[in-house]
Amino acid sequence: MPDTALNFYPGPSRVYDQVKDYLNMAFDEGILGIQHRSEKFVEISKNTVALLKKKLNIPQDYYVFFTSSATECWEILTQSLVKQKSFHLYNGAFGQKWLEYARKIRPESTGVAFDVNAEINVADLQVPTDVDLLCITQNETSNGTQVKEPTILNLFNRFPDPLIAVDATSSMAGINLKYIKADIWYASVQKCFGLPAGLAVLVCSPRTIFRAKQINERRYYNSLVMMYEKMLNYQTTHTPNVLNIYLLNKVLEQRPLIKLTDKDITQRAHQLYDFFQEQITGNLSLLIENPEVRSYTVLAVKGEPKLVEEVKKKAALQGITLGNGYGAWAKNTFRIANFPAIPDAEYEVLKNFFLKNYA
Numbered sequence: 366m367p368d369t370a371l372n373f374y375p376g377p378s379r380v381y382d383q384v385k386d387y388l389n390m391a392f393d394e395g396i397l398g399i400q401h402r403s404e405k406f407v408e409i410s411k412n413t414v415a416l417l418k419k420k421l422n423i424p425q426d427y428y429v430f431f432t433s434s435a436t437e438c439w440e441i442l443t444q445s446l447v448k449q450k451s452f453h454l455y456n457g458a459f460g461q462k463w464l465e466y467a468r469k470i471r472p473e474s475t476g477v478a479f480d481v482n483a484e485i486n487v488a489d490l491q492v493p494t495d496v497d498l499l500c501i502t503q504n505e506t507s508n509g510t511q512v513k514e515p516t517i518l519n520l521f522n523r524f525p526d527p528l529i530a531v532d533a534t535s536s537m538a539g540i541n542l543k544y545i546k547a548d549i550w551y552a553s554v555q556k557c558f559g560l561p562a563g564l565a566v567l568v569c570s571p572r573t574i575f576r577a578k579q580i581n582e583r584r585y586y587n588s589l590v591m592m593y594e595k596m597l598n599y600q601t602t603h604t605p606n607v608l609n610i611y612l613l614n615k616v617l618e619q620r621p622l623i624k625l626t627d628k629d630i631t632q633r634a635h636q637l638y639d640f641f642q643e644q645i646t647g648n649l650s651l652l653i654e655n656p657e658v659r660s661y662t663v664l665a666v667k668g669e670p671k672l673v674e675e676v677k678k679k680a681a682l683q684g685i686t687l688g689n690g691y692g693a694w695a696k697n698t699f700r701i702a703n704f705p706a707i708p709d710a711e712y713e714v715l716k717n718f719f720l721k722n723y724a
C-alpha cells in the first residue's frame with residue numbers, strides 16, 4: 366500500500382505526495398552522501414532554520430535545533446536544563462511519559478494530572494518553588510486534547526521563573542503556535558510536518574540558552590550547550606538525518622505561511638467534530654466532550670471496544686487506515702489525524718464511509 370493510500374494515523378502519518386519527488390531530487394543532487402561538516406550541509410541547515418522561522422512564525426531571536434525525536438527532546442531538556450526537578454501538567458499518555466522519563470534522570474520531578482475535559486486551572490495551580498522546568502503537552506495525541514494559547518500565556522505570567530517547555534509534537538506546522546509565550550517547543554516531523562520519522566525540531570528562547578550556558582552541562586553528545594555551540598555554524602554534534610533535513614527544507618519551501626494552514630486546519634477540525642457529533646450513530650461519540658479543549662489536529666472517537674475494532678477493520682477493507690487508540694484509550698477509541706498533508710478530498714471519502722456504515 367503506498368503511503369498516499371487513505372491514512373489518517375496520527376503519527377507516523379501520511380507524508381506529502383511531493384516527498385516522492387524530493388527523495389529522487391536528494392539522490393540526484395548527491396545529498397545522501399554529503400559530509401555533515403561540508404559547506405553544502407551548512408547551507409541546507411541554515412536555509413532550513415530560516416524557512417522554519419519564516420513559515421512557522423518563530424521569533425527571529427529563538428534558536429532552532431535538529432534532534433532525532435521528541436523523546437530525545439525530553440531527555441535533552443531534563444539533562445541540560447533541570448538541576449533539581451521539573452514539574453509536569455498532563456492529561457494523557459505522552460505528557461505522562463515525559464514525566465516518567467524526566468524522573469529517571471531527575472527523580473524529584475513531579476506533576477499533576479488534570480481531567481481530559483478540563484482546562485488547566487492556572488490560578489489555583491500549586492507548583493513547588495524550586496522547579497526548573499514547567500512542562501506541558503500542547504496537543505495530547507493520545508486523547509485528542511489541546512492546551513490553548515491563553516492558558517500557556519497565563520502559565521508564563523504566573524510562573525515567570527521556571528522555563529516553560531511545550532511538547533507540540535502533533536500540532537507544530539499545523540496550527541499557529543505563539544512561540545513567544547513559552548521558552549521551549551519541540552516536535553518530531555512524522556506528525557503535522559508530513560515527513561518520514563527520524564527527525565525533530567527543537568525551538569528555544571534566548572533565556573533558555575542563557576540558562577543552559579549557566580548550568581553548562583556537557584556530559585552527553587546531546588547536551589544543549591554543545592548543540593548550541595555547533596548550531597552557531599548550523600551544524601550538529603553528531604551526523605544528523607541529512608536526508609530528512611533536506612526533505613523538511615523542500616516541504617517548507619512549498620508550504621504557505623502557518624497562518625493560512627492554521628485557518629484551514631481549524632476549519633476542517635470544526636467540520637469533522639460537527640460531522641461526528643451530528644451525523645454519526647450515538648454508539649460512536651467524541652471522546653472529548655468539552656469543545657474548548659478538543660484538539661484541532663487529532664480527533665478521538667469513542668465506542669465499545671468491539672465496535673471500535675469493527676470500525677477499524679471495516680475501514681481497512683475500504684483502504685482507510687484509522688489510528689488505533691493509545692494508552693488508557695487503546696481499546697475504546699480510534700483516532701483521526703487532521704494534518705495538513707491529508708487533502709480535503711480524503712476527508713470526504715472518510716465521511717462517506719461513516720455515513721454509509723454508521724449514520
Ligand SMILES: *Cc1c(COP(=O)(O)O)cnc(C)c1O
Nearest residue numbers: 434435436459506532534535553
Ligand atoms: C508522537 C509523540 C511523541 C513521541 O515522538 P517520537 O518522535 O516518537 O519521540 C511525544 N509527544 C507527543 C505529544 C507525541 O504525539
